[in-house]
Amino acid sequence: MVYAPSSSPETVYLPDPAQTMVKILVAGAFGVGKTTMIGSLSEIPPLHTEEVMTTVGALVDDPGAHGGPGGLGDKTTTTVAMDFGRYTLPTEDLVLYLFGAPGQERFRALWEDLAHQSLGAVVLVDSLRLEDSFWVMSAVEERRVPYVVAVNNFPRSPDYPVEQLRQALDLAPSTPLVACDARDPTSCLRVLIALVDHLLAHST
Template identity: 45%
Template sequence: MTPTEPVARHGAAARTAARTAVRPPLPVKMVIAGGFGVGKTTAVGSISEIEPLTTEAAITEVAAGVDDLSHTPRKTTTTVAMDFGCLTIDPTLKLYLFGTPGQERFGFMWDDIVEGAVGALVIVDTRRLDDCYAAVDYFEHREIPFAVAVNAFDGRVEHPLDEVRWALDVADHVPVVVFDARERGSVRDALLVVLELALARAEG
């Protein structure tokens, strides 16, 4: 064996290891949207594998006079910028989740939050469908793939899914599902629905 052979073997092994090394997962941006108090922050917190970043602020008397708290009487804080979390789907894909603020007065932030997102999960509270029209319209007009996720508050929903679809006037290709924002597996399943939509759009 010549003196250079061990060096050559080491170099070849290093090149082979570099070729077979596991690549970092592909980062994918997804938005979680919806009206005030529908469960966006809860959903991000339930699924995120890191401590989620939230921008919660106390609801003041002034804000209480603007936001409808009749169906969320125990809600004492509200998102004033965004929520952020992440989820590794598999070794090849990692979701970065951005939750939008729900109040109309913070709508000016949406364009920046949504930029670069492959899709969105629009969370709906069937007790307050009117609060969800703006989010549905936003993604429809921008032709961003989205799914409607009906949050099962107290384990139930007020209306059947076909009635929710009709009331929101969403197209047949838009999935409408039931999920529980408190349950990690339920949130994951809803996000995978959006991911499948985004992949289908990319392949089409």
Template identity: 50%
Template sequence: MVSVHSSPSTVVPESVKILVAGGFGVGKTTLVASVSEIPPLSTEELLTEASTGVDDLAGIEGKTTTTVALDFGRITISPRLVLYLFGTPGQDRFWFMWDELARGAIGAIVLIDTRRLDTSFAAIDFFERREVPFIVAVNNFAGSHHYEPEEIRSALAIKEGVPIVIADARQRDSSKLALIKLIEHAMSKIPEATPA
């Protein structure tokens, strides 16, 4: 977290950076847009013929756009605390940006689509390897089968202690609950100060 105070009468809020990550087409842009207090910055571009054979649209045939850099949103918690949300691009060819986006983040929400679980492994692995706190949010899509969190944990080999929540990225309240769960989880990973 970053805090800058220019004078006793001016409060500059601390900022907290959070990532919204996951595979191609799992709802990252939708989640950022649903919860941001400002119109989100989005780098959505139309899918073109050039993506044929590169982007796997199995299960998401109606998708017409894709994030090519990032999504950005903001939530003011109080005059002293602001959350900045960064949605990552989902396609493999844009993953080189994830390291930069992850720098300084307190944690991540990894969105998954149970119709395409195989798109989730790389994002989970990314945060596990870097020891960045994350939660898994199961984004409920129309026509997807409902699985219990422990079934998801087993299928994706998610470590015990990593929270799994059911979410709807389109719904502001549902997205907020996922963010709250992530912040609680990230805070639980902060080592307690030892008394002097």
């Protein structure tokens, strides 16, 4: 809806009352592609809070950032507060406000506000570092936010069979598990659709 008061040349945009607005949390361990996913999906310029990782922080930042087991040797920045983006599902008139959580557990205090009143969550995981996702899944479950798990497609990560992944992550049978490439908007959209389907199926 557009509101243009005659006294002002500026156009003021008001929310369309026919649209439903929903808060969605995008969570995951360090470097699994949360910021990338929100950047791929957002129809507005996304808000990022990236800070450069320095050698001073090397002891507390994930060792994978420095060419260790995580293999993220080319990653130079990390999210220190949040990401924010917006995606509208046109057929549903559903506006998804996407809040990306920081991936490092030392920023966990920020989760209280980020997860507050989230209707659902995407938990991104890297199959190379499944164990890094456990605290994230616990944090989402503690807040009783329904979620889907999206396995981000890194070339160096093992391609485990779905059942093996579900077992390793100890997923409830009803929790959807989907594959994705966080750089690809179509792939990310499939994750959002899986989440919306999951939320609708459990909304009664």
